[in-house]
Amino acid sequence: MGGPNLEVDLAPHNKLGLRLGNPVLVASGCFGYGTEYEPLVDIQRLGAICSKGITVRPREGNPPPRIAETPSGMLNAIGLQNVGLQRVISDKAPIWARWRVPVIVNISGESIGEFEELAERLDGVPGVAGLELNISCPNISAGGRLFADDADSAAAVTRVVRAASSLPLMAKLSPNVTDIVAIARAVEEAGADCVSIANTLVGMVIDVEARRPYIANVTAGLSGPAVRPVVVRMVYEVARAVRVPIVGVGGVTCLRDALEYLMAGATAVQVGTANFVNPRTALEIIEGLRDYLTEKGIADVAELVGLAQRELPNLPLSPSLKGRGGTVKLAPPSLQGRALGG
Amino acid sequence: MELVRARVVANEAIMPDTHVLHLESAELGRAAAPGQFVHIRCGPTWEPLLRRPMSVYRIRREGVSLMVRAVGEGSAIIAASQPGEVVDCLGPLGKPFTVAPTSRRLVMLGGGYGVAPLVALAEHVLPRGREVVLLVGAATADYVFPADLVPPEVEYQVATMDGSLGHAGYVTELLPPYLDWADGVYACGPTPMLAAVSRAALTPRNALVPSPLSQAWRSGPGGAGSPPKPVQLAMEQHMGCAMGVCLGCVVRTRHGYQRVCRDGPVFSAEELCWEELA
Numbered sequence: 001m002g003g004p005n006l007e008v009d010l011a012p013h014n015k016l017g018l019r020l021g022n023p024v025l026v027a028s029g030c031f032g033y034g035t036e037y038e039p040l041v042d043i044q045r046l047g048a049i050c051s052k053g054i055t056v057r058p059r060e061g062n063p064p065p066r067i068a069e070t071p072s073g074m075l076n077a078i079g080l081q082n083v084g085l086q087r088v089i090s091d092k093a094p095i096w097a098r099w100r101v102p103v104i105v106n107i108s109g110e111s112i113g114e115f116e117e118l119a120e121r122l123d124g125v126p127g128v129a130g131l132e133l134n135i136s137c138p139n140i141s142a143g144g145r146l147f148a149d150d151a152d153s154a155a156a157v158t159r160v161v162r163a164a165s166s167l168p169l170m171a172k173l174s175p176n177v178t179d180i181v182a183i184a185r186a187v188e189e190a191g192a193d194c195v196s197i198a199n200t201l202v203g204m205v206i207d208v209e210a211r212r213p214y215i216a217n218v219t220a221g222l223s224g225p226a227v228r229p230v231v232v233r234m235v236y237e238v239a240r241a242v243r244v245p246i247v248g249v250g251g252v253t254c255l256r257d258a259l260e261y262l263m264a265g266a267t268a269v270q271v272g273t274a275n276f277v278n279p280r281t282a283l284e285i286i287e288g289l290r291d292y293l294t295e296k297g298i299a300d301v302a303e304l305v306g307l308a309q310r311e312l313p314n315l316p317l318s319p320s321l322k323g324r325g326g327t328v329k330l331a332p333p334s335l336q337g338r339a340l341g342g
Numbered sequence: 343m344e345l346v347r348a349r350v351v352a353n354e355a356i357m358p359d360t361h362v363l364h365l366e367s368a369e370l371g372r373a374a375a376p377g378q379f380v381h382i383r384c385g386p387t388w389e390p391l392l393r394r395p396m397s398v399y400r401i402r403r404e405g406v407s408l409m410v411r412a413v414g415e416g417s418a419i420i421a422a423s424q425p426g427e428v429v430d431c432l433g434p435l436g437k438p439f440t441v442a443p444t445s446r447r448l449v450m451l452g453g454g455y456g457v458a459p460l461v462a463l464a465e466h467v468l469p470r471g472r473e474v475v476l477l478v479g480a481a482t483a484d485y486v487f488p489a490d491l492v493p494p495e496v497e498y499q500v501a502t503m504d505g506s507l508g509h510a511g512y513v514t515e516l517l518p519p520y521l522d523w524a525d526g527v528y529a530c531g532p533t534p535m536l537a538a539v540s541r542a543a544l545t546p547r548n549a550l551v552p553s554p555l556s557q558a559w560r561s562g563p564g565g566a567g568s569p570p571k572p573v574q575l576a577m578e579q580h581m582g583c584a585m586g587v588c589l590g591c592v593v594r595t596r597h598g599y600q601r602v603c604r605d606g607p608v609f610s611a612e613e614l615c616w617e618e619l620a
Contacts (some may be wrong), residue, residue: 032587040345040432040585052587059599063618067582067590069416072389074582077591081599225388276583277383277393279345279432307475 001009004293005300008047008267010245011130011193018130018168018193020102021269021300022281022289024258027249027272028053028106028132028172029078032090034099040279044100045176045286047268050196051092053106053134056114058084063216068205071253073224074273075203077217080108081107081109085118089125090263096127103127104170108134112147112160116338119164131167133157133192136174138201138281148174148199162191170247173340175227175234184238194268197233197238225251239265239306253281255288262301263308344369346431348405350423356491358484359412360455361421365429366405373434374398374406375536376396376462377576377608380433381422382408388414395412395581395603398434399458400465406434409458413607435584436607439463439528439574441472449475449524451539453531457487459576460530468495475520479513479535482506515537527611530576533619540611543573573611577602594618 011018028050034043043049061081068075083091088105096103105128115133122128135147135157146170147157158171163240171187172179175198184195200221206215228251236247248261249270258269274281293301355361359477370380374380381555400407423429439459448467450460450544454491457478464474470519475497480486483506491592492498499516500508509516521527521543579602582588586604593602594615600606 030583030587032585036585036587039343061589061592063594064592065580066592067580067588069390069580072391074391076582076588076590081589081592114442116497175488224391273391274388276588277388277391279585 003300004290004301006290006293008231008245008301010170010247010268012245014141014168014193016046016130016168018102018104018170021045022047022286023262023267023268024048024286024289025104025247025270026275026282027270028134028263029076030272033088033095033207034101034103035095037275037279046101046282048102048104048129048285050104050106050270051088052082052130053080053108054085054118055080055108055110056085056117058082058087065148066217066220067221068214070203070205070222070224071226073222073226075205075215075222076200077215077220080215080238085121087154089121093125093127099127102129102167104130104132106132106134106172107161112157115157116160119161119167123165123167128167130170130193131161131165132170132172132196133161133187134172134199136172137178146174146176148172148183149177151182153230154183154189155186158187158190158192165325168193170194170196172199172249173234173238175231175250176202176279180234182243183236184242188242188244192244194245194247194267195238195242196249197266198236198250201227201230209274220231222249225253225257226255227251228260232260235261235266236264236309239309252285253278255285255292258285258289259292259304260308262304263306265306267302267305343373343433346370346433347428348431350427350429351405352425353423354463356409356488357411357486360485361410361412362399362407363411363420363423363429364400364407365431365436367405367431370406370431370434371401371403371514373416374401374464375434376401377438377459378434378436379459379584379607380406380408380431381435382432383430385415390414390419392416392582393584394420395435395579395584395607397419397459397607400463401462405603409455412457417557425575432584437605438601439576439608440479440572441467441526442545442572445472445526445572447473447475447524448526448528449517449520450477451517451527451529451531451535452476452478452487453513453529453535454480454485456529456531456535456576456578460528461487461491461493463528464493464496468493468603471608473497473542475524477501477513477516477520479503479531481509512538514542517542525571527571527573528576529574530578532578536575536577536611536614537616537619539575540573540614540616543571544611547560574608575611575614576607577609579607 231250
C-alpha cells in the first residue's frame, strides 16, 4: 500500500547520499551516542541520530554549574565533554554499523587542522553516515571566535573537510551572527551538502543572590521552545538563498513545530532539548507527520517544504526555492489554518 | 527504567511546602531501590521545561512514594498533584545505595528533605536485621521530618539550626558518637552538609577508610587499623535529561567529571573532590 513518502535525501549531490527514512533527526548533544535512549525509544525509526559533538582528543568539559532552566528553554555550557575520536571509532562506530538508523557524527575542532584530522579519520568508518560540522559551539573558547562567525572562516573549514572526506557534510551554523544568509551561502559554495540551522543562542543568567553569573562558563547556549521563532526566521531567509537542503533545529517539540520549519523551507528537522523532557518526541512527530500527510492527501513530505514562503519586495525568492515546488503559490486551502492551529 | 504514567493515589502534606505523593505503578514499585530517583515532568506543557528529579521515599509492591518539597515553580506543580491525577515519570534512575552483606549498624544523616532516600534505605535494611540510627537536620522544628513517620525500630535524633527542636546546630554535630558504632555512613542533603559528613567520617581518629584517597582529609597522623567503612552520599543536583546524555549534572570526582544522574546520585565519599565541591 502506498502511504505518503517521508523519505528525504539531505545530500542529493553527494555520491553516497544521505537518505533518511523520514525527516526527523535527533540533535547533537541531546541524544548522546545513540545508545543511551535505546531502552526507552525505538531509535531505529528515527530519521537519523546526530552524535554528541566529538573532538580529536577527549575533553572533560566545563566546570559545573553547566545548565540552567530559563523561560521555555534552557542554557547549557557543557564544553564538549566527549570521549574523543579514537574511542568513537573503536567503541561507538561498531555499534552504529549494526543499526538501520544513520548516525551523523558531529565534529568539532579548535583549528582547521583538527577538523581535517576528524574528517580524514572518520571517512570510510563503517557506521558513520555523515558528518555534521560543528563550527558553531558557543561554549569552547578557542580565541573567542567561532568558525561560523564569518563567511570566510566558515567556508575555509568546510573546504578542508570537503577535501578530506567523501562523507555527506552538514554544516551547523551559528545563530549568533549578523547575517546568517551570507554564511550559509559561503558553506554551500565551499561544498557543504546541507546546512543545519541553528546551534544555540548565546545567553546568560545571573544569580542575583550571589551577584555573579550562575553558569561557571559565564555564557551558555540557549535552546528549547524559546528559540524557535528566531530560528524559523533564519531558516526562512536561508531557504531563499541556498539550493542545498536545510535542517531546522531549535525548539521542535511537536508536529506543529516541525511543520513550521518545513513550511519555512527546511527539508528536515532535528529534535534537541525536547528529548530531555519527552524522549519519544521525535517518534511522535514522525507518526504525526505520516498521519498529517495522509489526512491532507499529500503524497510526499517534500511538498511541504517552503510552503509558507512569500515573494517580498526586499526578499526575492531564490531560483532554487521556486524550483522546489509549491512555494510562491498560496498553500492549498486544506493546509491553511490547521497547520498553525495547535 | 521506563516512561511511566503513574496515578497519584494520595497526597499528604507532611511538613510546610512538603508533600508525599503516593504513586501507583507496579513498574516503579518493582524496579526502584533506595537512593534512586524518578524524573517527573511538571505538566503537559513545555513551561517549566525540564523534569524534576525526586528521590524515592518509600517503595511498595504496588508503587513508590516521593517526598516533594515546593522549592520552585516546577516542584510546586508536582507537589500539588491531586489524587486521581496522572504524573509523567521517567525512572527509576541512578545508582542506589549499597549495603555490604556483613554490615550490621548503619548511621544515616539527612539534611532537610534529604531524609527521603534514607527512609527508603532504613525500611529496606531493617527487615534484614540491621540496626539504624537516623540523624536529621532542619532549619526549624516545623521542617523536621515527623517522628511518627520514622520506622519505630530506628533510633531518631534531630538537630535544628535555631534550636527549636533537638540539638541546636548542624546535624553533622550529632555524628561523632555514632562513628565507632556504625559500620556504614549514609547521607543525603545539601552539598556543604555532605562535605561535613565526609570530613567527619573520613577523619582517622574516627576509624576511616584506609584508602590513599582519604589522605587529603587527614588532619593529623592517622591511626589505621579499622576495617573499611563505606561512606555513601546521595548528591542533590539540577538535572537536564537524567539519562546521562546532556552532561549537565556533573560533579568533580577522582575519575574526572561524573554524572550525578547516571554515575550517581550515590557516590562514595572518597570519590568526590571536596576541594571543588564544598
